[in-house]
Amino acid sequence: MFDLQFLADAFPVILESLGTTLWVTIASCALAVVLGFMLEILRRSSRQFGFVFRFVTDFIRSTPILVQIYFLYFVLPQFGVTLPALVIGVFSLGLYYSAYLAEVFKAGIDAVPRGQTEAAQSLGLRWTDQVVRVIMPQMLRHIAAPMGNYFVSLLKATPYLAVIAVPEMLGAALELGSDTFRYAEPMVATEIIFLVLAIGIAQLVRVLEIRMMRSAKR
């Protein structure tokens, strides 16, 4: 029988790991944004080596994230690189989503008319200023929504890290399950927490988007 009392008791236990889940999500998102932007810039600006970075993103997107996590966790130590599971977790999620975000950035940059870059160039702006002052602010409007989707998706991918014993929420729920031989309540509690978080992030992104649209219409 489903035990509501046990469900209620499960929440505080699992919420103890909420911090880890959020921390991993935020760090991975940040890494994914930085890496993704770099990948896209490298793909489009390097004539000789562009294909290398295109292959990298295709490779990352076309292989299962679980395999990538296991790979980094078990194979890196063989090369003498031993990192805490948490770091491996953030790195693998960040890397995986960077490949998707690179596509989002590509669409975002393509959406800014060519004339904008030309105007920036003809004013003598440095390349970094062209990107930061002219391209990025205009691109943000186009990419806010898809980027938000990937942030939610990344949040929901954090339970993968349970397999390398990162103490996030699914790990806590599984532990509670194996301690009590009751899995239904911990799993339902975990689902509810993720649901609330995901809807929260989605709402936040929507608010930001509406705000940006409003300023775009000025």
Next chain:
Amino acid sequence: MKHEQAAAASGPAVAISGLNKWYGKYHALRDVNLTVAAGETIVICGPSGSGKSTLIRCINGLEQHHQGTIVANGLTVGEDARTMREIRKNTGMVFQHFNLFPHLTALQNCTLALTRVRGYGRAEAERIAQNFLERVRMGDHIRKYPSQLSGGQQQRVAIARSLCMKPRIMLFDEPTSALDPEMIKEVLDVMRTLAQDGMTMICVTHEMGFAREVADRVVFMDGGTIVEEAPPAEFFSAPRHERSQRFLAQLLH
């Protein structure tokens, strides 16, 4: 008379020699030679696809040429990134579609390069920008975004944005082609004043009235070459080349 002033400055503003450019197999510019003295106003005209825009876009390196040399204010175009930036700092460009930055106000459009390229502080940059916006009679609209301005107003802001940099050469790439007829005049008026003030200007335009009145020389291009080069009075009354005659005849219809 502005020629005398110009002669005082050393060397031509722009010297183009033996310029060739291809788009794949298409020969876009063929052995173009053109010298523009400081203070001169040149109008480049010709049928579409004749290479006029490509030519002026080569001057500030928005297009790369394949053969020949372009020297702008004593610097060779295409030498290295640093030279290119130096050339662009001193060469303003006005585009057909204005290309104002939509996320910035008229004032911010003008101050961006002043602060980021010229290194002015914000207050000083705003003072300079305000001054130039007033000169193009946009002083009442400095806090507006491009989307709140008409085409003619946007183009005048774009001209001010370039002028803020105190360029020694101004390139105009069909500045009135995207404008409604009633807005063309306000832009041409600004350009006329600029020419009278002695700015070196190279204008690609179909405004033959402007050419007749303001240009020191009209350059007629067809098929990627300069077919004819003459003072406007001569070009409009007695074009030498058969292709120029045909072009002018079409314009009259």
